[in-house]
Amino acid sequence: MTMPVRRPRGGAVQDRPLGWARDPLTQFDQLLGEMSGLIESTVGGVAPAIAWTPLADVTESDDAFHVEIELPGVKSKDIDVEANGQELVVTGEIKEKERKGVLRRSTRRTGAFEYRLRLPGEVDTEKINAQMSDGVLAITVPKAEVAKPRHIEISETSESTESSG
Structure with a gap:
């Protein structure tokens, strides 16, 4: 006995391949959240911390690297910035807010976040500057003196001094 096949009507949305309008990163985040909830309900207590990476922009000028990391709602006291050689590591945690009522969505x-960056040149770790403003952490990492580009002047010599020497 064969079962009837139900075919969708209309079709503007169905004409696209399956998954075309979906965001795989959002679905992956939802899957991680569901898995964490499952682990928490099974084991009890707090689920293991899975660090996520915040969005960031990295630019380079002649004398420094500039990193801007989006951390809305995070207080500067909850952020740790470390530099070790050419590696910059920003870690912290966004704490869950206490709410009254039922959270629907x-x-x-x-939770814990971590942003790691390996800079392509030598840096001066003693002069790194970090500022938090409007939910954006701005970090300036100055280049070391040896890593800065240097313009070399070319001097002219006369041919008579070269042949006599």
Whole structure:
């Protein structure tokens, strides 16, 4: 006995291949959240911390590297910035807010985060500057003196001094 096949009507949305309008990163985050909830309900207590990476921009000027990391709602006291050689590591945690009532939906990231960056040149770790403003952590990492580009002047010599020497 064969079962009837149900075919969708209309079709603007169905004409696209399956998954075309989906965001795989969002689905992956949802899957991780569901897995964490499953582990928490099974084992009890707090689920193991899975660090996520915040969004960031890295630019380079002649004398420094500039890193801007989006951390909305995070206080500067909850962020740790470390530099070791050419590696910059920003870690911290966004704490879950206490709410009254039932949370119906949440798409905000919470928990531990980590941003790692290996810079392509030598840097001066003693002069690194970090500032937090409007939910964006701006870090300036100055280049070391040896890594800075240097313009070399070319001097002219006369041919008579070269042949006599």
